[in-house]
Amino acid sequence: MSEPAIDRAPTFEAADDLDAINRLYREKRWSDGLPIVPPTAARVERMLAHSCRGRHEVVANVAPGFGAATVERIAVNAVMAGCDPEYLPVLIAATEAVADPEFNLQGIQATTNPVAVWLVLNGPVSKQLQVNATFNCIGQGSWANATLGRAMRLILQNIGGAQTGEMDRATQGQPGKFTFCCAENEESHPWQPLHVERGFAATDSTVTVVGAEGTMNMNTHAKHADELARVIAETMVHPTSNEYVHGGEPWFIVGSEHAEIFRREGWDKARVKRELWERSKMAVKHLSAKEIDRARASRTPELGELGDDTLLPISPAPDDIQLIVAGGPGTHSVYVPCFGNSRAVMRRIES
Amino acid sequence: MTVCSTAFQTLGRAQARALGNSALPIAVIPHPFGGRSREEVRKLAEQCVEDIVKLLAGGKT
Numbered sequence: 001m002s003e004p005a006i007d008r009a010p011t012f013e014a015a016d017d018l019d020a021i022n023r024l025y026r027e028k029r030w031s032d033g034l035p036i037v038p039p040t041a042a043r044v045e046r047m048l049a050h051s052c053r054g055r056h057e058v059v060a061n062v063a064p065g066f067g068a069a070t071v072e073r074i075a076v077n078a079v080m081a082g083c084d085p086e087y088l089p090v091l092i093a094a095t096e097a098v099a100d101p102e103f104n105l106q107g108i109q110a111t112t113n114p115v116a117v118w119l120v121l122n123g124p125v126s127k128q129l130q131v132n133a134t135f136n137c138i139g140q141g142s143w144a145n146a147t148l149g150r151a152m153r154l155i156l157q158n159i160g161g162a163q164t165g166e167m168d169r170a171t172q173g174q175p176g177k178f179t180f181c182c183a184e185n186e187e188s189h190p191w192q193p194l195h196v197e198r199g200f201a202a203t204d205s206t207v208t209v210v211g212a213e214g215t216m217n218m219n220t221h222a223k224h225a226d227e228l229a230r231v232i233a234e235t236m237v238h239p240t241s242n243e244y245v246h247g248g249e250p251w252f253i254v255g256s257e258h259a260e261i262f263r264r265e266g267w268d269k270a271r272v273k274r275e276l277w278e279r280s281k282m283a284v285k286h287l288s289a290k291e292i293d294r295a296r297a298s299r300t301p302e303l304g305e306l307g308d309d310t311l312l313p314i315s316p317a318p319d320d321i322q323l324i325v326a327g328g329p330g331t332h333s334v335y336v337p338c339f340g341n342s343r344a345v346m347r348r349i350e351s
Numbered sequence: 352m353t354v355c356s357t358a359f360q361t362l363g364r365a366q367a368r369a370l371g372n373s374a375l376p377i378a379v380i381p382h383p384f385g386g387r388s389r390e391e392v393r394k395l396a397e398q399c400v401e402d403i404v405k406l407l408a409g410g411k412t
Contacts, residue, residue, distance in 0.1 A: 064362075064365075064366055064369065065365070065366075065369040066369055066370065067369075110362055110366070161365070161369055165361070166361050166362065166365050167361075167362050167365045167366065167369075169358070169359065169362055290385065
């Protein structure tokens with residue numbers, strides 16, 4: 001029996017002229033604004049050889065356009081982004097993850113908020129694919145990080161239909177919407193890595209998708225856990241945060257030097273989460289009047305009546321705060337405020 | 352039938368097409384309205400109700 005035509009990625013003939021192909025992709029708005037690698041049949045075939053799933057199998061329907069993300073269409077976008085063929089299973093798992101209702105992809109894709117989709121890799125896959133977890137891990141310079149994050153964006157745009165100014169309504173957006181991907185540094189880690197914390201084996205490879213509003217660097221030479229937790233918590237407090245309004249899921253990329261301070265003083269991950277959660281509570285009165293109305297609509301069932309002096313926790317519970325360890329040497333950690341109406345989703349990467 | 356502001360009309364129309372209902376009637380209100388007074392919002396709401404009634408009757412706004 002033949003496959004239904006709807007599941008086939010369309011093909012067309014083009015001259016072997018990179019400039020002309022890029023002009024076409026620019027005119028059709030199939031690119032993210034940067035030149036692409038032409039997804040020729042041969043390149044797509046090489047990519048498909050790295051998945052045991054059928055090329056026309058629908059991995060997910062991607063909001064807000066609900067395009068069918070077949071394995072083949074994911075591969076086409078991965079080629080365009082410059083991915084090595086071995087990266088395909090990561091993108092299949094990530095596409096499944098973004099479509100999980102917990103992630104709220106409809107909201108993330110169509111909102112005015114600058115939210116980007118951040119990919120976090122754990123397990124052996126990071127070394128196998130050389131996904132950077134150390135120096136400049138969310139910056140430039142690592143092929144896997146750059147192209148995996150870019151491929152995710154192209155999937156969201158081309159399969160999900162979130163074109164700038166049409167269904168993607170971001171007021172300004174952010175640079176992370178071009179690409180945003182790193183691995184966790186599991187070798188320089190005082191605690192369990194993220195995937196083990198969430199019930200996977202250390203030998204499993206996983207990808208986690210996070211609705212990340214941006215990155216806020218935190219440079220502190222604090223020497224003790226108590227002081228470090230205090231300054232991080234005070235950085236979290238900001239009255240224009242979606243997280244305080246809705247009860248969010250803030251993320252942190254803890255630098256290895258800061259992680260070492262917590263380890264030295266015996267603070268486990270649960271302790272760090274609890275201390276940050278307690279110390280980052282913000283009085284309702286710091287919000288604007290309109291945000292107080294929004295917070296009441298979102299959080300009254302969780303917190304009861306909200307008065308001016310009610311202390312709002314950033315998330316419903318301490319365990320909603322998410323910590324990974326990554327980055328090179330230095331006194332920096334990163335606060336990644338999140339969209340609020342979203343929860344990160346982790347999927348195992350099947351090779 | 353759905354209601355959206357002018358800034359989101361493109362999204363509403365594209366989403367309706369994506370979901371297979373390109374003829375979905377959409378009542379459109381001016382954007383932005385967050386900073387408007389209660390009285391101004393009331394006027395917009397009254398106009399919007401009239402638009403909804405027209406759209407449900409098969410007309411255009």
